[in-house]
Amino acid sequence: MPDPSHHDRVTNTSGAVGSVGDGERKHVVIVGASLAGLRSAEALRAHGFVGRLTIVGDEGSAPYDRPPLSKQYLSGAWGEEKLWLRARGFDELNLDLQLNVRAESLDVASLALSTSTGDIAFDGLVIATGARPRRLPEPLDHGDHAVVRTKAHSDELRDKLRDGAKVVVIGAGFIGAEVAATARCRGCEVTILEAAPLPLERQLGPDMAGVCAGLHERNGVTLHTGVTIVATTAKSVTLADGRSFAADVVVVGVGVQPNIEWLQGSGLTLGNGIECDETCRAAPSIVAVGDVACWPNARYDERARVEHWTNAAEMAEHGAATLLADLNGTPEAALSYMPVPYFWSDQYATKIQFLGRVGGFDEVRVVAGAADSGKLLALYRRGDRVVGALGLSMPRHVMAYRRLLLENASWREALASVPVAKAPGA
Ligand SMILES: Cc1cc2nc3c(=O)[nH]c(=O)nc-3n(C[C@H](O)[C@H](O)[C@H](O)COP(=O)(O)OP(=O)(O)OC[C@H]3O[C@@H](n4cnc5c(N)ncnc54)[C@H](O)[C@@H]3O)c2cc1C
Structure with missing residues (x-):
């Protein structure tokens, strides 16, 4: 159940x-x-x-x-x-x-x-x-590329993620990153191809997006960013710079x-x-x-x-x-719907959680843990307000910020509430 x-x-x-x-x-x-x-x-x-x-x-x-x-x-x-x-x-x-x-x-x-x-x-x-799932534009779209939205998609892909299989994932957004992580955990050889210079930059800002991108490398997955795909087959992807990647399965995660x-x-x-x-x-x-x-x-x-x-x-x-x-x-x-957005993503052994919205923030500050420790809590500031909280494997601490974000709390108040300031990495 x-x-x-x-x-x-x-x-x-x-x-x-x-x-x-x-x-x-x-x-x-x-x-x-x-x-x-x-x-x-x-x-x-x-x-x-x-x-x-x-x-x-x-x-x-x-x-x-x-x-x-x-x-x-x-x-x-x-x-x-x-x-x-x-x-x-x-x-x-x-x-x-x-x-x-x-x-x-x-x-x-x-x-x-x-x-x-x-x-x-x-x-x-x-x-x-x-x-x-959005598909690749013509003529790159290929019926044999895997996507993951339904149970049937997941069933079909699982059968292909055998130990040692070569997997190429197009797109390093949340779904692409999660599929890459799961494939890696099943013993696959995984390459991610991402068009943007840095995945998740829009959602998390450049610094924290970089930290999340680093998870792939630390777990033995190759991430190529800023790439342009010029050709695909069911089992290969070719880039504008001439590099070509053979695969047992190509997974498309482009939104x-x-x-x-x-x-x-x-x-x-x-x-x-x-x-x-x-x-x-x-x-x-x-x-x-x-x-x-x-x-x-x-x-x-x-x-x-x-x-x-x-x-x-x-x-x-x-x-x-x-x-x-x-x-x-x-x-x-009827009342206005005014949530503080929240999402989580599980990649490798890391739980990524984000509360709030970072568009146009002025500062992101790591207030507990550290990028290389695998545990981290970062707060986002716009003007004198806190507008977001990001956690890597710090579930309780992220959620503690929800009330402050709902209350549009000040940056000063948010910093004063850092629950783990005296115990980094806790
Ligand atoms: C693989 C995957 C992993 C995810 N992981 C996370 C995560 O870790 N964290 C997170 O926050 N979110 C995650 N999400 C997102 C989350 O699952 C979605 O936000 C959520 O499913 C949205 O629910 P929904 O009911 O709005 O839409 P959907 O779940 O898309 O459901 C819509 C339903 O409507 C049906 N439908 C469509 N058109 C018609 C029609 N004309 N007539 C009848 N039925 C129709 C569809 O077939 C579908 O069954 C994930 C999503 C996927 C696919």
Whole structure:
């Protein structure tokens, strides 16, 4: 049975909700049977929605967790039974879970959804269709390159990660780095090819991105950065400088794109995902949540789409509250969704965790541990405020900063709160 506690969860930031007065007569449909879709259903029921609830998902299995697909499940350490997001079943949610059903179009004006098995009328809609791996541009894209988004992808790749196999990973973002680390742990000979001068620089800033890049070298994985790929086959990659890398398997990890094509012409605003207002509302009685949703996070004065587990879970709860406000006829009761973003990544023996957002920071300071010790806590400053906290294998200490980030605490206060200042490396 899966234990959701293996995730480093940050609890909900959502606000007030109420039960739906005439909810028993209403029908809420959720499109996307994964983390955000399931959490939306759970939140709707938890907040008193007693009407009909339908989840439509185009995958064939019950909602499962994706983070282990590049880590414990890919390595073989975990079996399938640890992936299920709701091992205790769906009975208490009293919902109609329609698997292998694809939503094909939406008409916002008439509140009608067309699916591969027929039309569904609804009163409220949650869109949680997530994202899919971005492919290499033509003519570099090759059908035999591996990607990791689904359980089937992970199953297929695991079979190829045999001891001594040559693995070339294109892209050193989180998924690419995790696959590289897992492949290395399975005894593969791993090379990572990254177009940027430094992977994760946008997410972590140059200094800390450099520290994370160093993990690969320390673990026997070769990382080539600043490269341009000019040709690929199923089993090779050639660079503009003439170098060529033979592989038993080529893995592509160059980011994801939101699943929004089915919404063309629906009446929703599409851009970098589904464009929502600050409450997660895409249109009256329609919310979008998780990897597919883009919204203005007033905390950072920016419109963003976040592709991390904790956001999918938190945004689902918040979106459910907004939807209930609409169904209750009190849309003005919906609150702004203003989370402090959080993500983690497990690479080799290191747990990387980041709280906050670093765009435009003025300083990053290592306040505990050290880059070469494998344990480190770094704080990010913008002006006189703390805006981020990065931990390498310091889980408790990173999470201690969440409250300060939520409170927009001062840099001085953040430094005074360093929990391990007197015990570096603790
Ligand atoms: C390999 C991997 C490792 C990860 N590791 C981490 C990690 O360590 N830390 C972290 O913070 N985050 C991690 N993530 C990210 C995290 O898993 C995602 O943020 C999360 O899954 C997003 O959930 P979601 O429900 O919004 O979207 P998804 O999980 O993408 O689910 C969307 C669902 O909707 C379905 N769908 C799409 N279109 C339709 C349609 N038209 N009709 C019906 N169904 C449709 C999809 O098939 C899918 O089942 C990882 C992701 C992957 C893939």
